[in-house]
Amino acid sequence: MSFSVVIVAAGSSTRAGPGEPKPWRTLAGRPILRWSVETFLAAGAAEVVVVTAADRIAAAGDALAGLVGWRAVEGGATRALSVQAGLAALAADGQTPVLIHDAARPFVTAAHVAALLTALDAADGAILALPVADTLKRGQAMVSETISREGLWRAQTPQAFRRATLTRAYAAWPGDAEPTDDAAVVERAGGRVALSPGDPMLMKLTYPEDFAMAERLAGAARVTCIGQGVDAHRWGPGEAVWLCGVKIDHDQTLIGHSDADAGLHALTDAILGAIGDGDIGEHFPPTDPQWKGAASDRFLLHAAQRVTARGGRILNVDVTLICERPRIRPHRDAMRARLAELLALPLARVSVKATTTEGMGFTGRQEGLLAQAVCAVEMPA
Structure with a gap:
């Protein structure tokens, strides 16, 4: 009726x-x-x-x-x-x-x-x-x-x-x-x-x-949903790299259609995955010239807004960067602060970690960098 x-x-x-x-x-x-x-x-x-x-x-x-x-x-x-x-x-x-x-x-x-x-x-x-x-x-x-x-x-x-x-x-x-x-x-x-x-x-x-x-x-009357994201980019000539929204001086850069911030890309996918809303490639196709060189914080904010529009809220996020170089620890606090700012989260609910593969695989050979991310999102039941 x-x-x-x-x-x-x-x-x-x-x-x-x-x-x-x-x-x-x-x-x-x-x-x-x-x-x-x-x-x-x-x-x-x-x-x-x-x-x-x-x-x-x-x-x-x-x-x-x-x-x-x-x-x-x-x-x-x-x-x-x-x-x-x-x-x-x-x-x-x-x-x-x-x-x-x-x-x-x-x-x-x-x-x-x-x-x-x-x-x-x-x-x-x-x-x-x-x-x-x-x-x-x-x-x-x-x-x-x-x-x-x-x-x-x-x-x-x-x-x-x-x-x-x-x-x-x-x-x-x-x-x-x-x-x-x-x-x-x-x-x-x-x-x-x-x-x-x-x-x-x-x-x-x-x-x-x-x-x-x-x-x-x-x-x-609400449920907690978990999302996972993974992203990898190869190393190429450059003088700096963007990771988790922070620019780090380095003798190489990550190659990608946007700014190739693998940490933000993995986290964006984790958020989209938690609400069953596709992946970053569907929302920002790499074939679309408007995203060439784009700052990846735009992608992350878009995913966060999709959560809000569905009546949800992001509870916490956890990003792991896997590489031999650059050293992540000196920049970790800045990365956490930037993610907390972008997602309007308390700093205690934002984690950034780093590890190596001890020379094994493409990250060990320093051919590229791998990022993994997990997030928890509270949604209406």
């Missing part, structure tokens, strides 16, 4: 503590907003409209780089006005199901979407909700009343409605009141809203302590 999505991301996040508003903070290495958008697109959303503050339109583009099928629009002074701005921006017709979602609930799944669309078939709206499990008390400093929790539910998002139903309901809503959710708007207009089982994982990030909990939950 075709459906559209409006994601509300225009709030100021005052209760979340110091820092960026919630949608723009990172969770397990990717923006919180991106979690929901990726899920809805993967679940088959025909369009996703992100409603945000005017000064965050560009930030949305950065957070959602590489994704297609979404667009950002400016929101209003209240959540209700932002929802209405999102509804107005949709291309869907009046009978198309529309899911309204808070950007601060990153753990939405395709199963949640399917459950809502099924429940909407027999109602004017559908929400995910959890029965209240805790005893409810009313009072300030002292308890004044214990409230029965029977029949009480905690509403979550996304919430599903047909576009025309929700638009008409908002048109009838009194302008001097602010609804706490979209279901309340449809209820007031006489609509029937179905309850679908909610999910404790579908928590809303509100207070500073929620983010630490979300990080732990996000870790349980």
